[in-house]
Amino acid sequence: MHRMSDMEDYTHYLNDKISSLKHMLELSVDVKTGNMIGRIAQDVDTVAGVLDEFEKLVAKEKVLLTRLKEMEMFFQNELKDGRHLQDNIPEHMPRKKEPEVSEPPPCQKGPVEQQPAKQENIKKPTKRPIKEMEVITMPEYDGIPAYMKGRITYGQLNATVQIINTAVMGKYKILRQPVKNLNNHERQLQQRFKEAETKDTKGNFFVVENDLCEFGQMKMDKRFQGILSMLRHCQRLREVRGQGLTRYMLL
Structure with missing residues (x-):
């Protein structure tokens, strides 16, 4: 002015x-x-x-x-x-979850019954949350050698990460269920899951090729082997072999 x-x-x-x-x-x-x-x-x-x-x-x-x-x-x-x-937010990016709003308990009319006193100092065993593989970041993808990436894109790599996470969640949900709550097919799966465990996998989350086919409909082809090499390079998993199985253990 x-x-x-x-x-x-x-x-x-x-x-x-x-x-x-x-x-x-x-x-x-x-x-x-x-x-x-x-x-x-x-x-x-x-x-x-x-x-x-x-x-x-x-x-x-x-x-x-x-x-x-x-x-x-x-x-x-x-x-x-x-x-x-x-x-254009990628589907594999984690999204903020909305907090759950609990409804207030309905008002009670008439005399209130005395509730039995809760026993204190009783700790219920808590189960560890099922581990999920973290998505690959763009700097990590750029740091993968070109010969290892080939034609695999950033989106294709993280799509495989989601398939592996789906298989891990499906497997361990069945493993944690009581046998009486499972149908015949799920009981067979649970038995197979237990047989695949070894002392090297104790306390860790892993899947095998059959798990990926069962829950993720993943094709075990040359392209998948290339993606596994990229995930090992990014320190997302490691392979544990034994008893004729290759176990892909999450890190």
Whole structure:
């Protein structure tokens, strides 16, 4: 606002000086002394100086306008990128879970029965949460050697991570169920899961090829072997062999 005000002041000043010069030139025809000519010369010099300042102000305004356009373009690109990211969030990225809202207990009418006192200092055994493999980050993917990645994309790699997690969850949910709660097929699976365990896998979560086929419908082809090499490189799993089985143990 100050710059625009300065430019307006210069414009009014120049207009006043130009009008004054025209008037003096008209009067100089009838004046024989040199005083009027000297005054005109001084005004011309003043106007010339003002013009120089005006040109400097115009040049500054042009530079400022160019910078503002560059900033506008920058923020437009940032806004476009942000909207693209918002509309294209990868499915494998973890999402914030909404907190569960518990309903208040209904009001009770009539006499309240005395509840038996709870026994204290009785700890129920708690089960460890089923471990899931963390998704591969973009810096980790970029750090995988090119010969190991081949044509496997970032999305394909994390899609396999999700399949492995699905197999792990399905397997250990059955393992933790009482036998009486399982159907015949699930009982056979539970027995197979237990037979695949060894002292090296004790306390860890792992799957074998049959588990991946059962729960994830995964094809055990050359491409899958390449993805396993990438996951080992990123320290997401390690292989434990024995008894004719390859166990993929989560780290």
